[in-house]
Amino acid sequence: MAMNEHNTVEKDELTGDKLLSGHEYDNIRELDNNLPKWWVWLFIITIVWSVVYIFVFDVIKVAPYQQEEWKNEMAAAGVVGPGQSAPIVTANLVALTDKPSLDAGREIWVKQCKICHLEGGQGLVGPNLTDNFSIHGCTYGDVVNIIVVGAPEKGMISWKAQLSEDQIKKVASFVMTLKGTTPPNPKPPQGEPCK
Amino acid sequence: MENQTFYYDNKIVKNFAYATLFWGVIGMVVGLLLALQFIWPALTFGIPYTTFGRIRPIHTNAVIFAFVGNGMFTGIYYSLQRLCKARMFNDLLSKINFWGWQLIIVFAALSFAGGMTTGKEYAELEWPIDLLVAVIWLVFGANMIGTIIKRRTQHIYVAIWFYIATFVTITVLHVVNSLAIPVNLFKSYPIYAGVQDALVQWWYGHNAVAFFLTTPFLGLMYYYLPKAANRPIYSYRLSIVHFWALIFLYIWAGPHHLLYSALPGWAQSLGVVFSVMLIAPSWGGMVNGLLTLRGAWDRVREDPVLKFMVVAVTAYGMSTFEGPMMSTKTVNAISHFTDWTVGHAHIGALGWNGFLTFAVLYYLIPRMFQTQLYSRKIANLHFWIGTLGIIFYAVPLYWGAITQASMWKEFTADGFLKYPNFLETVTQLKPMYAARAIGGGLYIVGIVLGIYNLILTIRAGKFVPEEAASAPALVRAEGKRGSGEGMHRWLERRPVQFMLVALVAILIGGLIEIVPLYLVKTNIPTIASVKPYTPLELQGRDIYVREGCYTCHSQQVRPFRSETERYGEYAKAGEYVYDHPFQWGSKRNGPDLSREGVVSGRQYKPNSWHYNHMLNPQRLNEQSIMPVYKWLITDDLDISTTAKKIRVMQFLGVPYPQGYDKIANDDLMIQARGIADDLKSQGIQVEPTKEIIAMIAYLQRLGKDVHAAGMPTAAVTTK
Numbered sequence: 001m002a003m004n005e006h007n008t009v010e011k012d013e014l015t016g017d018k019l020l021s022g023h024e025y026d027n028i029r030e031l032d033n034n035l036p037k038w039w040v041w042l043f044i045i046t047i048v049w050s051v052v053y054i055f056v057f058d059v060i061k062v063a064p065y066q067q068e069e070w071k072n073e074m075a076a077a078g079v080v081g082p083g084q085s086a087p088i089v090t091a092n093l094v095a096l097t098d099k100p101s102l103d104a105g106r107e108i109w110v111k112q113c114k115i116c117h118l119e120g121g122q123g124l125v126g127p128n129l130t131d132n133f134s135i136h137g138c139t140y141g142d143v144v145n146i147i148v149v150g151a152p153e154k155g156m157i158s159w160k161a162q163l164s165e166d167q168i169k170k171v172a173s174f175v176m177t178l179k180g181t182t183p184p185n186p187k188p189p190q191g192e193p194c195k
Numbered sequence: 196m197e198n199q200t201f202y203y204d205n206k207i208v209k210n211f212a213y214a215t216l217f218w219g220v221i222g223m224v225v226g227l228l229l230a231l232q233f234i235w236p237a238l239t240f241g242i243p244y245t246t247f248g249r250i251r252p253i254h255t256n257a258v259i260f261a262f263v264g265n266g267m268f269t270g271i272y273y274s275l276q277r278l279c280k281a282r283m284f285n286d287l288l289s290k291i292n293f294w295g296w297q298l299i300i301v302f303a304a305l306s307f308a309g310g311m312t313t314g315k316e317y318a319e320l321e322w323p324i325d326l327l328v329a330v331i332w333l334v335f336g337a338n339m340i341g342t343i344i345k346r347r348t349q350h351i352y353v354a355i356w357f358y359i360a361t362f363v364t365i366t367v368l369h370v371v372n373s374l375a376i377p378v379n380l381f382k383s384y385p386i387y388a389g390v391q392d393a394l395v396q397w398w399y400g401h402n403a404v405a406f407f408l409t410t411p412f413l414g415l416m417y418y419y420l421p422k423a424a425n426r427p428i429y430s431y432r433l434s435i436v437h438f439w440a441l442i443f444l445y446i447w448a449g450p451h452h453l454l455y456s457a458l459p460g461w462a463q464s465l466g467v468v469f470s471v472m473l474i475a476p477s478w479g480g481m482v483n484g485l486l487t488l489r490g491a492w493d494r495v496r497e498d499p500v501l502k503f504m505v506v507a508v509t510a511y512g513m514s515t516f517e518g519p520m521m522s523t524k525t526v527n528a529i530s531h532f533t534d535w536t537v538g539h540a541h542i543g544a545l546g547w548n549g550f551l552t553f554a555v556l557y558y559l560i561p562r563m564f565q566t567q568l569y570s571r572k573i574a575n576l577h578f579w580i581g582t583l584g585i586i587f588y589a590v591p592l593y594w595g596a597i598t599q600a601s602m603w604k605e606f607t608a609d610g611f612l613k614y615p616n617f618l619e620t621v622t623q624l625k626p627m628y629a630a631r632a633i634g635g636g637l638y639i640v641g642i643v644l645g646i647y648n649l650i651l652t653i654r655a656g657k658f659v660p661e662e663a664a665s666a667p668a669l670v671r672a673e674g675k676r677g678s679g680e681g682m683h684r685w686l687e688r689r690p691v692q693f694m695l696v697a698l699v700a701i702l703i704g705g706l707i708e709i710v711p712l713y714l715v716k717t718n719i720p721t722i723a724s725v726k727p728y729t730p731l732e733l734q735g736r737d738i739y740v741r742e743g744c745y746t747c748h749s750q751q752v753r754p755f756r757s758e759t760e761r762y763g764e765y766a767k768a769g770e771y772v773y774d775h776p777f778q779w780g781s782k783r784n785g786p787d788l789s790r791e792g793v794v795s796g797r798q799y800k801p802n803s804w805h806y807n808h809m810l811n812p813q814r815l816n817e818q819s820i821m822p823v824y825k826w827l828i829t830d831d832l833d834i835s836t837t838a839k840k841i842r843v844m845q846f847l848g849v850p851y852p853q854g855y856d857k858i859a860n861d862d863l864m865i866q867a868r869g870i871a872d873d874l875k876s877q878g879i880q881v882e883p884t885k886e887i888i889a890m891i892a893y894l895q896r897l898g899k900d901v902h903a904a905g906m907p908t909a910a911v912t913t914k
Contacts, residue, residue, distance in 0.1 A: 012427055012490075014426075014489070014490030014491075015489055015490055017427075019427060020431055022349075022350075023350075023431060025278050025348065025350075025352035025354075026274075026277040026278050026280075026352075026418075026422070027422075028352065028418070028421045028422060028427070028428065029421075029427035029428070030427055030428045030430075030431040030434075031427050031428060031429055031430060031431065032430075032431065032432075033429055033430040033431075033432070033433070033486075034430065034432060035430065035432055035433050035436060036430075036433070036482060036486075039433070039475060039478065039479065039482060042474065042475045042478070043440070043472075043475035043476070046471050046472045046474055046475060047472055049468075049471060050468035050469070050471055050472050053464065053467065053468050053471075054464055054465075054468055057460070057464050058460070058461050058464050065460040066455050066460065066463075066524075066753075066754045067754060069754065070754035070755065070756070070759070070765065073755065073756045074756055074759075077606070077610065077756055078610075079610060079756075111615070111616045111619060112615065112616060114815075114816065115804075115815045115816050116800075116804060116815070118814075118815075124807055124814070124815070125800075125801060125803045125804040125807055125815075125877070152794045152795055152799060153794070154801070155799075155800065155801025155803065155804060157795075157796075157797065157799050158795070161760075161797055162611060162612065162615045162797055163611065163615075164607070164609040164611055166609075167611075188878075
């Protein structure tokens, strides 16, 4: 710290900025610099932005609150409430047997179904799908139907809000291929024997 | 005026410094274990005490209150004495502060591992420990104020302003947020419920960040940075403006943790704008710090202390810009419930708090031991490994957060969720979680090097427990403002008035936000079908709280198509009125659970699924990172507490019928037998008296009442 020769104002040697007299704390000095201009502007801009924000959202209320936003989003997606598959006519449906469909079905199975029926279909929470018994019917149409309508009181939810018709048919076709396989630790038979 | 000779108490500083290092390692190693549990869930070891939900609070509390807390005390006890030219007010208070704080930390760790928790983030301590925290904190405050009052300097320096603001605000936050009615020594219910509890909690949570992790460390920066650089503070005026703006504005910003929640829209708006207005006041601290280094940048390259400080202050600037951005609804819709928040928090904790703490330790330990730092090379190595650790920690999490948020929101052309199974969006992140664990590991390696370096420094030096100093006694200026004396300059020599003004500044925002939630009924519209929990569900809920389920599962469906499609009806304020405490959560490592019990919903699972899932989640899906909860199946539910719990709930306004406490356990057993019978029909033999039964009862209740209100999302016509 050097005294300026021409007046008594103390200046910082390295920057030439004015030091505040009497501001010394355990040898820490303070400079008499102004607030940086860009900083002041930044502060002002955020304050103005905030006033406008509150005015728009909460005073004149022309910007939507979240409930409106949700309605707008649903409308934009062209949906009324949650998405749903169209009803599937199950009479005389024939299971798909081509490999791409069965592979796609298997992929859905792994993601959605195995957490209750286990990977090989041996059953744990849900019934064993490999044996020759069934609670909700044995045909391909029956399997499609139970996936669509579910049996929530037994724990099987309806999947029509989460799977498309195409996906339901593919995963049901995959389920048909499980029958007769012998995964480990099968769950004891439930329901009626299939004819 | 003749000089008085006195002695700085270095011993208390040394104790706090050692505690900082000790708890720092423990807190971070627990963090690393948590990080590894994302990759190998078996690392929860299948026992309660090491399960994610219980040790996550140990990690957060240890890092915040044990590592940063002791670091803060270290820095304050050293600098306050020197800035006041006085020894600490009372040695006994110093010792009580030190040993009391360490005792709290030990109690905290044991109680969290034991499942004693309030279920409120960063305020998980149960009421007896909360009381102890309050007492010890007041001891610290008394000791600090006493020291300031017997100071030998006319004015109090800006660092002390920040220390004062820290003390008054943390006192207010801790007391208000911890108000609870005890059930017994180990369990209490907060007096607030649902939306109100959420607002009070995040008013606290956000300002714990502000006034425990920010203001004291700005104070430390204002002392140690100019000392280490031997440069004057860039602008006194800036320090005044940014100090008052910061403490006044910060307190309002809590609701930004609750955007798109059931919190009323006006309160969310306040959370947004006050967060955005915080950018400049926060950056004021960074600017004043960095510009103080003008003319000394050549030394930054050589001096590890300055290096750590520069990165700390830069990290502070980064996270105080990122924070306000995350508080805008646009960004929050993506970042909330993801690892973005976790990455953001760690830029602050590892960068700002961690690096500044080490800068302070590297500064004061050689001085107290009258020696030089043992090795500059090792300190530099620590610096680079630590910096690399922060980058490796944060970048993968940001990447993962955006990946996961996109997956949550993606629809197929048919209008179905592309990834309806939540687990897919978690499995996708495993490589990022691995990288994060490596980042955290590197940071710990850095700390170990730092400790090694400090130990060798300590060995080479000779400790000065009582450091002699001298200064003239203070001739107090007149109480009244002198001619030409600025208003603020006057306040700087009136610490008690200063404290009162600061108190008023921090009370305004909280009062304006919290009080209307009690007085204005339209803020929380009633839903007639929402009824109190049955005794079994209440007990189950308390197990949910005990196990810290909220650390991974939210109970707050946001009004986005992607969430109402995945979970069901979006959250309503009225559905949480009996939730003491609220359990909305802040991070989804697993799916939201608030619609779990809606039988016709997408999330519904039968009792037997929950049983099997708690017993062995990986059997149902080997990718699952859910911990095993098999003790719920073997442990008996403690129903001796039911009557007392019902009475406390009644006291808090939950409308159980008069005298219900006496028959509550009868109802409990009837409901429990029903669930046990259902499980039996599925081939599962379990006594109705086990904890799992209560847990299942609670999970199956979630969302039922809202659904019964006949306001399912599907009923809202949009065209």
